Amino acid sequence: MNAAADVNRAIDAVWRMEAPRLIAGLARQVRDVGLAEELAQEALVAALQAWPKSGVPDRPGAWLMQTAKRKAIDLFRRNKRFQAIGEGIAHELEQEQMTPPDLDAALDDQIGDDLLGLIFTACHPVLSPEARTALTLRLLCGLTTEEIARAFLSPEPTIAQRIVRAKRALADAGVEFEVPRGQDLSDRLESVLEVIYLVFNEGYSATSGDDLVRPQLSNEAMRLARILAGLAAEEPEVHGLLALMEIQASRFAARVGPDGEPILLPDQNRARWDHLLIRRALGGLARAEALLRESRTGPGPYVLQAGIAACHARAKTADETDWERIVALYEALGALQPSPVIELNRAVAVSMARGPAAGLAIVDGLRDEPALKTYHLLPGVRADLLAKLGRHSEARADFEHAASLARNERERAHLLKRAAESAAGT
Amino acid sequence: MRFMMLMIPKGYETAAPGSMPEDKGRVESMMKYNEALQRAGVLLALDGLHPPSMGARISFSRGRPKVTDGPFPEAKEVLGGYWVIDVKSRDEAIEWAKRCPASDEETIEVRQVQELEDWSDEIKPILEESSIERWAKKGE
The missing domain is CATH 1.25.40.10 (Tetratricopeptide repeat domain)
Incomplete structure (x- = not known):
């Protein structure tokens, strides 16, 4: 085994795990998603240089965050463009660096809100659904521009441009990096759920001959929905969407025959369904229904669709539906x-x-x-x-x-x- | 990709029936770890397992099952519990396992869950056969 290659693969994995939290935390502090991503990238480059020699640090997330913040301070001090707005932020960041808090604890406390802020910013309604989707995959799933392009069967420059434009559009519209509250949250949630379901369906419609990145999209969507279900646990539609996707994904293996022909629901071999996903989905749906009972409101479209999917999932044979x-x-x-x-x-x-x-x-x-x-x-x-x-x-x-x-x-x-x-x- | 992280605690092979973790601090840090897995959206399932002294082994000889009650003196390593996670790569699974607040007495084995596409072309059709086809064959 090649040690350098091992470290590089480990960095890849760490990046995927840490990038969303890193970008989210930085975006709150520098108040610009595009800039936050650049800083995070710079920290990644620094890790790629340092870690093969020093080994992966014990707390790689904290290391990346520290490095990115140092880069932010440099940038704000050096660059005239940022001086007016940057002075205050740079001072804040410096204070933090002087008295390094328990970074992991600080990360954990703040991280939920930061991540939620990042999700809502990436899925902001000022952006088209395509732009929201590309930005979400990039910022929250840690996909490279090349991977997103392959997943959507688009040329890489198209996706790169889409992401650049989306970041600019957010800046131009003066979109604040924040978590909407109350009714605002429910309204904005719709555009987030739309993006997640869109990503899921892109993956679901992929066929076996497709690039592996495509089916992977469904997993990315479920992962995002699971994160969201933890952060916005009181929102029935989040649990509804996750349950809907999990039940649909539970049929992945059963929906195509040996020659690639589609097998319709009543003819599928139910033993091939993924019962772990079904169990999770039925639990999530029950959660959503309990929340609706508590708040005395009617189910939204995702809870209803999940309910329909659940009727099939519960039936041991097609006749029992x-x-x-x-x-x-x-x-x-x-x-x-x-x-x-x-x-x-x-x-x-x-x-x-x-x-x-x-x-x-x-x-x-x-x-x-x-x-x-x-x-x-x-x-x-x-x-x-x-x-x-x-x-x-x-x-x-x-x-x-x-x-x-x-x-x-x-x-x-x-x-x-x-x-x-x-x-x-x- | 789906992975199982298998927790193998040393000494669990001889643990008395009904023994449960009692160190508050360790349970708390393990709960924190589980929450981190869940918050990251990768956790699909997890369970802790009662000791082998409460279990049984079923072995087979010429198709005949034989039941042996636990504990199993010949077993050197036994399972204490498991997590099922859905991640993008083996490296990511390993990275998650590295973050577990495990003790010196514990080992985590990371194993990939088999998917349909891992099977050979000869076996796949058996797994892919729809129930209607099996039913039709039965009718022949």
Whole structure:
């Protein structure tokens, strides 16, 4: 084993563990996320120079923080640009350096608020969802620009520019590095959860042939949500989103067949589900529901979606699924966020709970919905219900229509196969 | 990647039934460590295990199970507990293990959890087979 390479790998791991806390702590003190990241980077460079000779220090996080703060003082003293605002901050930092407190304890006490501040700043609504996502992966997950580019199948310069612009936009908008409180927190939380779920779905939609960075995104999203669930423990929607992602992730191994073909929920081998994740998710969902009972408020969209996912997760076989409960949850979700796609999902649940005719009545009500005009699942679902009712020639026409709208070859092939089966009257 | 950190405390192989950690300070520092794992978003599960003297071993000979009650005189190292963490690399798992406030009597073994893609192409289909296919085969 090469000792230098070992140290470099250890530094990598330390960086990943410490970077968010480091950047968050610095951002609070220098009041600029972009600058905080630069200082943290400089501390990393210093570690890469020093540690291969000295070994990794006992408290690597404290070492990095000390080094970054020293760099901050230098910068504020040297650079005219910072002198006006920097004098006070530099003085503060120097005082701290003179009487080094128990750094780990200080880090732990303040760190929760700092991290939360960093999450809310990176996901600030003045930024586009793409900018928020890139900044979050960079600042909070410690991904390099190159990794983010690979994960989103984008050229590296595009992502680099996106991050630079996002930091500038935050500075230009005069975004304060702080944790929103009260109602403000709930409002701002929405844009944070949106980013996390977006990152998760990027990873979830990755296929086995994809670069490994892509599926890793789902883990990053769950890790972020777990951090958030600790920091904003009173927010039901945080627990809801985490539970939703954990249940979806629990099906990773079961959702694709040996030849890469998708396996639908009812046909999945439930023994292949990740029951550790399911157990965690059901616990988190119970937590969210308890919080809602305490505050006497209704569930938000993530808690409702997690509730639906949980109905599947709890069923030992597909036949044991509590479809009536799923229908009720889709009704609540549709009342909260009226959408024809949710309505179509409700139709499927109704057909499972009360028979294909009841489902078909809802689907037929959606036929003139402009948002579903090119959505292959509308004729797909309708065809499936018609086939179950024995109306084979109508089913065949709808399967063929669905196939013409399908997004990929695999789906098209599957729908055409069903069309042929309907033609044969089976 | 998922890793198990296995805690192996020296002397636990002979610990009396029902013995539990009693050093307040050590329990507190271990709780702090567990919280750090949780706050970092990496902790999936953890458990402490009662001593082997309360357990049993089931060995197999020509397919026949044989039960032996604990303690097990031949065992030199036994498990005291475990953590399951989800991290990006083996190095990160090791880095977490290094931060455990363990005593001189304790060793932590870091082991990676097997994932579907680790299996050979011959075995994978058995694991990937959907229940409907198994059911269909049974019907044949």
